[in-house]
Amino acid sequence: MRAVLKIALGFLIVLAIAAVAAWLADRPGAIAVEWLGYRIETSIAVLIVAFILLIAIFAALGRLILIASRGPRLLAARRLAKRRRQGELAIVRGLVAIAAGDARDARKQAVAAEGATNASPLALLLAAQAAQLNGDxxxxxxxxxxxxxxxxxxxxxxxxxxxLARRRGDNDTSLALAREAQALRPGAPWVASEIFGLQAALGEWHAAEETLVGALRHKLIDNDEGKRHRAVVLVGRSDAAAARGDTREALTLAETAHGLAPDLVPATTRLARLLAASDKRRKAERMLENAWASYPHPDIAEAYADIGGELSGDERAHRMASLAAINPSARESRLLAAEQALNLRQWAEAREALMVLVNAREATRRTFDLLAELERREKGDQRRATEWQEKSASGEAEARWFCRACGHAPASWTPHCPSCHSFDTLDWRVPGAITEILPPPAAPADGTLPSASIGKSG
Known part of the structure; x- marks a missing residue:
């Protein structure tokens, strides 16, 4: 439609020009001009054409003057636009290089992008990422x-x-910067988690709990996750209270932690030990028995054995066998029952418990080791025992505590990883792939602590 209108408009203009030309042809006239001794005579039509040409010439000159005056600015703008396009292309190429792990190309593109864009935010971000990839x-x-x-x-x-400060173990600087970030964006969940993690990593349990409670109140942290983290903080506070001899406060804190996270095994075992130390052994036993019924764990069995008091070998074995009988179908219960049957020289019961795991393809190295011991003790069959030990060497490893941040496997659970000091990152699992692609470095040699990460553990 627009093209049709343009054609119609052009046609009308041509008609108008033709009509004017015809009108002038029908009315020829003459005009004479005398100036400085010169006389010029011409027709009206020629004069009009000359006037139009003169206007066109002045218009062209004006355009040239305008272009000449604007030229430097236009050229500068074009050069700037070209540099920006080059900078944007360098940023894209740099991001691709980072994704590919090409540190050299990433640094090259970062330098190009920073120069082409006058250190734009994206170019600075690329430069920072490239520098980290290059270890700078x-x-x-x-x-x-x-x-x-x-x-x-x-x-x-x-x-x-x-x-960066967290990676070099400078927690004071990390915490100060985190508080500055919190002032800029008070509602950012990451900032609240970072401050909480730093305080927990430094053992500032009261401050960490206050931060966590505030984050929960403002819904910056999921309620279930927050309860879990608070339980771990309370376990840390309980350990600190027990270390300074305040058994009463340690017990109160452990009870609160267990109430917040009943499935947190370390909270359960610590509370049980504190109860037993406070002459509440039967209450501690019931709590451990209830925990075993829901989630059998070697730490629960160890705590149950420790609070049993002075017992003979057979009495201790019967006691632990009764714990295994609470949840008899669980693998941990079968292993515990087999160990106690061996201690009581009940060979048939031990073999039955272990072969159930073998036939169900749930056997681990511990299962095969117990079978090897059974063959030696029951029949003195060293050949058969060796066969089970060979299976153990290639069998599935036992679950244990692993830090999901650095992969360290401590002997027991603590609120912080003993290696990288990350908070609440110990999971109970079999050895396997670490979830972190780039785990944080281990603790620096000067003893400073890297900031804690926030997450769930078993």
Missing amino acids: PDAAERAYRLMLDDDETRFLGLRGLIV
Whole structure:
């Protein structure tokens, strides 16, 4: 439709020009001009054409003058647009290089992007990521600090600096930066978790609990997750109270922790030991028996054995066998029952419990080791025992505590990983792949603590 209108308009203009030309042809006239001794005579039509040409010439000259005056600015704008396109292309290529793990190309593209875009936020972010990929924390810190100068990127810069400070174990700086980030965005869940994790990693249990309660009140942390974290904090506070000899406070804190997370095995076992130490052994036993009925765990069995008092070998074996009988179909119960049957020289019962696991393809190295011991003790059959031990060497390993942040396997559970000091990152599982793609470094040699990560453990 628009094309038709343009054609119609052009046609009308041509008609108008033709009509004017015809009108002038019907009315020829003459005009004479005398000036400085010169006389010029011409027709009206020629004069009009000359006037139109003169206007066109002046218009062209004006256009040339305008272009000449605007030329430098137009060229500068074009050069700037070209540089921006080159910068954007360098950013894209740099991000691809980072994704591919090409540290050299990432650094090259970061330098190009930063120069082409006058250190735009995206270019600075690329520079920081490339520097970290190249193992250059100083360059990464420089890029993040440049982000602090822009209100739009200040929070992102603070987050990068927090991560760098945490990696080098500078928790004081990490905490100060986290509080600054919290002032910028009070409702950011990541900031609340970071502050909580740092306080917990430093053993500032009261402050960590206050931060966690505030985060829960403002719904910055999921309620179930928050309850779990608070239970772990209370276990830490209970351990600290027990270490300074305040058994009463330790017991109160452990009871609160167990109430918040009944399935948190360390909270259950600590409470049971404190109850037994406070002459409430039967209550402790009932609690451990209830826990075994829901989630059998070696730490529960160990606590149950420890609070049993002075018992003979057979009495202790019968006691532990009764615990296994509470949840007889569980693998841990069958293993515990087999161990106690061996202690009581009940060979048939031990073999039955272990062969159930073998036939169900639930046998682990511990299962085969117990079978080897059974063959030696019952029949003195060393050949058969060796066969079971060979199966044990290639069998599935036993579950144990593993830090999902660094992969360390401590002998027992603690609120913090003994290696990287991450908070609440110990899971009960069999050895396997670590979920973290790039785990944080181990604790620095100077004894400072890296900030804690927040997560669930078994």
